[in-house]
Amino acid sequence: MPTITPSLWFDLQGEEAAKFYVSVFPNSEITSVSYYGEGAPRPAGTVLTVEFVLDGRPFTALNGGPDFTFNEAVSFQIHCADQTEVDHYWTKLSEGGEEGPCGWLKDKYGLSWQVVPTVLNELLTDPDAERAQRAMQAMLGMEKLDVAALRAAADGTA
Template structure:
């Protein structure tokens, strides 16, 4: 099944290295690579024709590594992390060893109340992985949202909002902090929910944290048509903040990219002129206009406006 929601990791210029590292360390494969235009410059400052994105899959979870450029203004932090569920304690230790080279350990491998073996590591690229022994069959990679900073305490509100907005979605389990816990009483200690058939985790931070959600880790939604783009864009920007090229931050500060499912095909075609036209058509847009991108791919128009 094609992933509907695909996390995107913003890097300066290490997309290829990061995708190779993750597929080797966790187990997976490279799916596709897209490139900046060869005919013109780009906002990232990366060389013309260089790698723009690498699409890859690890243990069933699709992700994108993006060469976004910049000067580190979008810094990856643990507000979005990834659970890796393993079948045994030794498997946790092996995965921790594979991911921890050049990394920062947030919680070392040990036995905790929620798992016989658990570790939390922030890897060499800044991405956080929570590796946990569970009874679940197989190995799964699950995106996790940590509501911290100014968003602390809003995990349940966000889950209710998201599961009503997206199809094939539901809240599965919620455990809360109690008066005997270190966290805020009644708030979400750990919850499982599903968005567009994608398993997710949500938590309220137990303590004050100096970070919250940012563009450094965003969630792409691969939309079937313009009607779906319009509906999700309009809903998620209400109380949020629109940005460029289909990006937005919602009312909780979570960054999303509302994009056509066909974007990958347009950006990875062997027709370099068509790729360049689509890229140039995309740049002025806020909410994405599929018809304009289709026309650009066909070479039917030379002037593009924003939607």
Template sequence: MKSIVPCLWFDGRAEEALNFYLSTFPNAKLIEASRYGDTGPGNRGELLLARFTLNGQEFSILNGGSQQPFSQAVSMYLYCDDQAEVDAIWDKLSSDGGQEQPCGWVVDRYGFSWQVIPVGFVEMVTDKDPVKAGRAMQAMMKMKKLDLPTLRKAFEGK
């Protein structure tokens, strides 16, 4: 097996979503795109399928018709380098109809779920000291967008 590539299935808005993701994420790159011809089922010239990368992770996006709605049961974790990156990505994903959710999750305007995590958070909640890990987890449970300085203070008992 060469790789596993998540495919995001859309019903008519794939190109709009593709452009949004390419403009939202640093290091995003379009690999290739194909369009419907005369045989449909989409309109001639409409995006059929595209492959792209977000920070090196390959995705595909499909204008497949009869979309099955996205579910929060499947999401992408975004491990951000620092709080500034968390803030920037969060603001873009939650804009124009995106919905902020508890515990660092955000549902973008297309209904896809992302969990925006600052580097260091997972290490806190999986720390061998259950008291410290528990304090970090309790702090996170009160947040929508994760705030690394606040999480760190809770972890350290301050």
């Protein structure tokens, strides 16, 4: 089976972004860096690609120039075990970026993330349709997701 590696296009911030991401996620590291050579579209010695691993998953950062930027059509979901994890990733990734609705944010590089507690799927797929709807309505009113508030809404105690 081939390996699928997300490749993230940056102007010149690929190495900086990779260092930031590996500082946020456990079990992460930069595995290699390549550089533009003579006659390339960027000055020789400028970082071309950075190969890195985020908690066991490979990624590539490419310094390809200003032609393309990130948008919300692609995002990375972080499935968090509890509120502590939600708070950690939300705080780290939104710093210098932009908070959005329903657990979405853009980091300081413009990359979109969904910081989602694992309980959310359980609540939204509850066999009790009214319970699921109350959880959905609560989520739609939040930026950073609040596990206790989602549970309370689902239970009808909010």
